[in-house]
Amino acid sequence: MNSTSSKKIQRMAIIGMLAALVFVFTFIGIDIPSPLGKTKLHFGNVMCLLAGILFGGLPGGLAAGIGSALFDLMDPLWAPEFWITFINKFVMGFVAGILMKKLPIANLNVRQAVAALCGSLSYSLLYVIKNVLKGVLVKGFAWGVAIGETVTVKLPVTLVNGLIAVVCSVILAAALRPALKKAGLFRENLT
Numbered sequence: 660m661n662s663t664s665s666k667k668i669q670r671m672a673i674i675g676m677l678a679a680l681v682f683v684f685t686f687i688g689i690d691i692p693s694p695l696g697k698t699k700l701h702f703g704n705v706m707c708l709l710a711g712i713l714f715g716g717l718p719g720g721l722a723a724g725i726g727s728a729l730f731d732l733m734d735p736l737w738a739p740e741f742w743i744t745f746i747n748k749f750v751m752g753f754v755a756g757i758l759m760k761k762l763p764i765a766n767l768n769v770r771q772a773v774a775a776l777c778g779s780l781s782y783s784l785l786y787v788i789k790n791v792l793k794g795v796l797v798k799g800f801a802w803g804v805a806i807g808e809t810v811t812v813k814l815p816v817t818l819v820n821g822l823i824a825v826v827c828s829v830i831l832a833a834a835l836r837p838a839l840k841k842a843g844l845f846r847e848n849l850t
Contacts, residue, residue, distance in 0.1 A: 673844065674721050677710040681726025681748075691816055700816055703727060704782070704824035705831070707748055708775045711755030712832050713845065720753030743789055751782035755828075771829045779821035786817050 681703050688701025707727065711719025727748035731737035737744070755778030764770040790813050794805030839845035 669844075670718060673714060674718050674725070677706065677714065677718070677722030678726035678729070681706040681710070681723055682729050685727060685730040700820055702823070702827070703730065704751070704779065704820050705827040707752045707782075708755045708778050708824050708828035709831050709835075711752035711757075711778055712759045712771050712774050712828060713835065713839065714756065715760060716753045716756035719756035720749040720751075723752030724749030740789075740793075747782055747785040747789065750785060751778045754778040754781045768829065768833060771832050772825065775825040775828050776821075779825050783814070783817045783821050787814055 684706045685699075685701050685703030688699050688703075690699050703726065707719070707723035710722040713719075714722075724745040728741040728745035731741040731744045755774045758774035758777050759770060762770050762773060764773060787809055790809040791802075791805045794800040794808060795802055798805075800808070836845060
């Protein structure tokens with residue numbers, strides 16, 4: 660097996676492992692019922708951001724999207740939207756990974772925090788847009804009702820999830836980066 664094939668296989672294995680971690684950590688949380696449907700305070704977003712800031716935009720995005728979409732497929736309430744979740748979580752991991760690589764911030768911890776925060780905020784924005792559109796187009800709510808319900812019920816949970824994810828992913832990245840480098844699984848130029 661040549662070096663290129665070996666790297667591709669390693670990359671696929673890392674994406675699969677990270678997707679599994681996103682899937683498992685999404686189970687760890689608290690379901691919160693709301694008039695717009697169920698929402699959840701969980702730790703899956705920590706893994707979505709961690710995948711991006713450690714392994715780059717494409718691997719992080721794929722791991723976040725695949726793991727989260729698989730989680731949605733396990734719940735009949737969320738299964739019809741699994742493809743939307745894939746897109747939204749992909750964006751979260753992708754933005755964090757791309758910014759981690761591209762931001763001109765010398766301090767690694769600050770760059771990780773900014774990249775994770777931007778990934779989290781990009782997901783939060785997409786999540787709010789999805790819920791407003793779903794409220795209007797699927798559930799038949801008036802725009803004001805859909806926006807009001809989303810902003811008062813779903814947005815606070817999403818922002819708390821996002822803040823927890825940013826803090827935890829930056830702490831975990833700092834702890835894992837040396838071990839990943841030593842194991843040869845971390846490359847600065849991975850995209």
